[in-house]
Amino acid sequence: MNEKILVIDDEPSVHEVVRAYLEREGFIVYSADNGLEGLRLAESKQPALLVLDLMLPDLSGEEICREVRRRSDVPILMLTAKSAEEDRVTGLELGADDYLAKPFSPRELVARVKAVLRRTGGGDVPLVEHLSFDGGALRIDTSRREVVAGDRTVDLTPSEYALLLALAQYPGRVYSRFELINRVRGYDFEGYERTIDAHVKNLRKKIEPDPARPRYVETVHGVGYRLGAKPS
Known part of the structure; x- marks a missing residue:
C-alpha cells in the first residue's frame, strides 16, 4: 500500500x-502536533490523506482546512472532540471528506x-470516460478525474467528485439523500441529510454559474x- 497519511x-x-x-495496515504515517508544522508537512510530504484535529x-x-483546500484537494478526515451535528456540518462545508468524533475506535478510523x-x-469504474452536458x-x-465548468477547470474534493459523478451517470434521475450517501460512501446513517446537503452546497459554489439558481x-x-443538465 505505502500511501502516506499525515496526522495533525x-x-x-x-x-x-x-x-x-x-502502520499495521501498511500506511506511512507522518505526525504534527500543531497547525503550522502540519501545513509544512502537508506541503512537503504530499500525503494521500490528512487526519486533522479541530482543536490545536x-x-x-478550520483554519488549516481552509488553507489546505486553497492549495489542494487532498482528502481530509476530521478527528475531534467537537461532536455536535453543527460542528460536523461546519467541517464538511469547509471541505472535509469525513468526520470522526473523539473518543474514537482505532479500527473505525482505519x-x-x-x-x-x-x-x-x-470507486466503481464509470461506464464512459467523457461526460458532457449543456x-x-x-x-x-x-479517466483524469477532471471537471470543467464553462471555461474553468474546477478542483473538487473526493466526496464532491463522487457526488457529481453519481448524478452525472444518470442525468435526470432523482436520487434520494440516502441513495447518494451510499454512493458517496464513508458516513454513518446519523445526520446523513445534512452531510449530503453540505456537499451539494460546496459543489454548487464550484460548478454553477449562479449557485443560488442551480442549473446542474x-x-x-x-x-x-x-x-x-442535458447530455451533449
Whole structure:
C-alpha cells in the first residue's frame, strides 16, 4: 500500500494509537502536533490523506482546512472532540471528506481512512470516460478525474467528485439523500441529510454559474437531487 497519511493532532496518545493501527495496515504515517508544522508537512510530504484535529494550540482545524483546500484537494478526515451535528456540518462545508468524533475506535478510523481513499481512487469504474452536458458547458473526464465548468477547470474534493459523478451517470434521475450517501460512501446513517446537503452546497459554489439558481444540481423538494443538465 505505502500511501502516506499525515496526522495533525496535539495529543501524543492519539498519534501513538493512530500510527500503530495505520502502520499495521501498511500506511506511512507522518505526525504534527500543531497547525503550522502540519501545513509544512502537508506541503512537503504530499500525503494521500490528512487526519486533522479541530482543536490545536496555534491554528484551528478550520483554519488549516481552509488553507489546505486553497492549495489542494487532498482528502481530509476530521478527528475531534467537537461532536455536535453543527460542528460536523461546519467541517464538511469547509471541505472535509469525513468526520470522526473523539473518543474514537482505532479500527473505525482505519476503516474510514480506507473508505475515503477508495473514493479518491474513483470507486466503481464509470461506464464512459467523457461526460458532457449543456453543449459542453459542463464536462467530466473520468479517466483524469477532471471537471470543467464553462471555461474553468474546477478542483473538487473526493466526496464532491463522487457526488457529481453519481448524478452525472444518470442525468435526470432523482436520487434520494440516502441513495447518494451510499454512493458517496464513508458516513454513518446519523445526520446523513445534512452531510449530503453540505456537499451539494460546496459543489454548487464550484460548478454553477449562479449557485443560488442551480442549473446542474437541482433540488427535488421532498425527495433529493438530480442532474438537470442535458447530455451533449
